[in-house]
Amino acid sequence: MESLVNFYLIPGLVLGAIYAMSATGLSLIYGVMRFAHFAHGELLSFGAYAALVAVRGLGISPWAAIPFAIVATVPLAWAADRAFYAQLRRSLPAVLLISSFATALMIRAVLYLGFGPTPLGYGLGIMPPLVWAGFRMQRRHVWIILGAAVAAALLHLLLSRTRAGRAMRAMADDPDLARITGVNVDAVIRLTWAVAAALAATAGVFLGIDTELQPVMGFNVLLASFAAAILGGIGRPWGSALGGLMLGMAEELSSYPLLDGAALLSPAYKTGVAFAVLVIMLILRPQGLFRGMG
């Protein structure tokens, strides 16, 4: 029981929180701009490395570097939108998808140039875990889960209580209706990028704290993020967040030794779980658990 919680449930929750933040951004972009943003993983990586620069330059902890990561990543997303996506807004979604894919290659190349392919760390050091009656939890895991919860609460307030957030949801529901009722489309698009990039950058720092930094770290969670967004119904931020949590748990639990000590699935195939979930969803319920946009 303790090992189930310590080694499977808690890491699953942490991974799920990271997926949730990434998938929610993807889902928002999809809702407002109607395309699958393939450079999202690279936004995660970029945020993680931006925080690394702050950690090394200012000697602060990676938690304190999260604002720096956000401040660096949001303008990057705006710049990519201005330079490439805005020009292609009237093209087919497929063209935007390919363009975002090219953006991903460019950002990844910059990270490789700046930091090289070797995995790096924030040098956080080893802290004793919190222990309670046989249950152990790493402090960093506590903070990651709390951080994701705060991000979710802030996003909920933005989407439900502010005019800008309501405009975003209006765009996602019906772009033409939103336009003729006076929604400032460009401002909504800028805000969407800012929110999605801030979530991605934070998720990237969390991922860097939990594991290590590599230029492909974000691309490695892209598939799972898409799977989570589709699982929750693409275009539905809350669905995506829940989808992310479920997927993170499923991935970790998939290697639980349920049958006489043999893992359900070899841990080498853990990343395949996202794909399996994706395929099952596409067969059984392509609109997602919470009926996303078709």
Next chain:
Amino acid sequence: MEQAALYFATMLTLAGVYAALALGLNLQWGLTGLMNFGGLGFVAVGAYTAALLTAPASASHLGGFGWPWWLAWPLAAVAGATLALPIGAVALRLRADYLAIATIGIAEIVRLAVRNEDWLTGGPLGVPGIPRPFEALGLPWGQFAYLALVAATVAGLYALAEATAQSPFGRALRAVRDDEEAAQAVGKNPARLRLQAFVLGAAFMGLGGAMLAAFFKFMGPDALDPVTATFLVWVMLIAGGSGNNRGAVLGAIAVWAVWAATDWLASQLPGDLATRAAYVRLFLIGLALQLILLTRPQGLIGERIGQR
């Protein structure tokens, strides 16, 4: 002089393999509008199928049947098609971008399987000793003969792709791509047409993998990477002109020439700079793709419907 000729033959052989991949992608994306971002998966399945069938017997991986290439290569194409069938059947019914995501997934699974299933693929050690057709002729003629074989295969694939594009089937594929509802209204079955195009394109990629494995004489998990096996092919097709088979071949040769030339230039740089140059190249493929999409979305030669 002979060195230069051999180098040139190597580059042309690889350009031929890329032309096969670009023709396959053109059937899927150019003609039918299917986004396949998992080219690597189909190439790898074809490459390993051919490798295991033709390599000499070995205890470190399955097979090593020592079959002749002309028996193994068609089966590599079949293997690529077989991988495409279930994934296409699931993902093609739905939105176009779901296929892009699902194909990335299938490529990842193939990569994981290749690395971890030692009994089948030899795991990280890979499959060594794959015979290359005509190598008994020695250097340089064996290599020239192999180039001729690749060129002939690509010519055959081009003829097949061109016949497909000109046929009523090809017109139906374009109709599905451009206006699914209209195609359906005149009695076409979009889901089936898409699946057929997807499977046919994947067979081209499988055959490309077989040609690559025989050329390398080795196949292992690091012999293929997504940048060259998937993304570069997209750049080639979009640069050349998607929807146009000649564009696909032209794009493959032109982009490969640039890629190989910059590779050669980078290798002249001292150690650390050479690795950095590889990243500059990665940046430049991304930028080139963006610029083509923005300024010349139809590519070097765009699609020409109804003319040859």
